[in-house]
Amino acid sequence: MAYQWNWGVLTSPVSTGEPTTYLGWLASGFLVTIELSLAAWIIALVVGSFFGILRTLPGAFARAVGTVYVAIFRNIPLIVQFFIWYLVIPEMLPPALGNGFKQLPPNIQFFSSAVVCLGLFTGARVCEQVRSGIMSLPVGQRAAGLALGFTLPQTYRYILMPNAYRVIVPPMTSEFLNVFKNSAVASTIGLLELSAQARQLVDYTAQAYESFIAVTIAYFIINAVVMFFMRWVERKTRLPGYIGGK
Structure with missing residues (x-):
């Protein structure tokens, strides 16, 4: 039997009685994906930078x-980490904190667990990028900073880190994109992000092609915006004498 295309299903009211359309479901999932990915990226950038610096200290x-941080978070599959943060970690917290988490609305539980999990998982990858960026700098930069009277933290803050971040912009672009793609795994713990909303749309309408073509376009838009933004950052932060610099 030939497949019956029906793009109009996206603008049809949902059959659950909610005051929205199936396209509204996808839009809601799109926003959740954006919020989750950006929040996780902030955590990844901060935590990854911290541990990346630790890995280059004397x-x-x-x-x-x-x-140890990198070994743990890079070697455990992401889907397993999602279940650990959602199901196991609350049981290991002090009773007051654990019970408080369980009493939160389900969507907040799903979202907060996903943000922390995805942020720390990506942070391990950012850590390696930051470490590589610092190690790629000439040894003389650290020595020059210390010779000028800077403390080691000041040398990192004013000399090493500004240069290292510029060097690692291209590989960090890939990690930034991976955050958005890996956010789809959060649906396994119940978070209704973009891919989960698409599957829900298929369950209610049986229009699989329309659903996942729409989701593919949404992810393409996200990736295109991220690539455009990161290329702009790369142009603005290029260092003369380095790859891509003028």
Whole structure:
């Protein structure tokens, strides 16, 4: 039997009685994906930068802490980490905190667990990018900063990190894009992000092609915007003498 295309289903009222359309479901999932991914990226950038710096410090203990963080979060599958943060971690918290989390509305539980999980998972990847960026800089930069009387934290803050961030903009673009794509895994714990809304649309309408073509276009728009923004950042932050610099 030939497939019956029906793009009009997207603008049809949902059969659950909600005051919205199926396209409204997709739009809601689109916004959740954006919010989840941006919040997770902020966590990833902060945490990844911190541990990336630890992995380049002279002290063996600091480097070991960074290595353990990366080993844990990179070697456990993302889907497993989602279930750990949603189901296991609340049980390990003090009773007051754990019970407080369980009493939150389900959507807040799903979203907060997904943000923390995706942020820390991506942070391990950002950590390696930051470490690589710092290690790619000439050794003389650190020595020059210390010779000028800067403390080690000041050397990182004013010399190493500004240069390292400029060097790693291209690979960080890939990690930024991965956050949006990996956000689809959050549907496994119940979060109605973009891909979950698409599956829900298929369940109610049986119009699979229209649903997932619409979702594909939505992800393409997200990726195009991110690529455009990161290319602009790359042009504005290029360092003379480095790859891509003028």
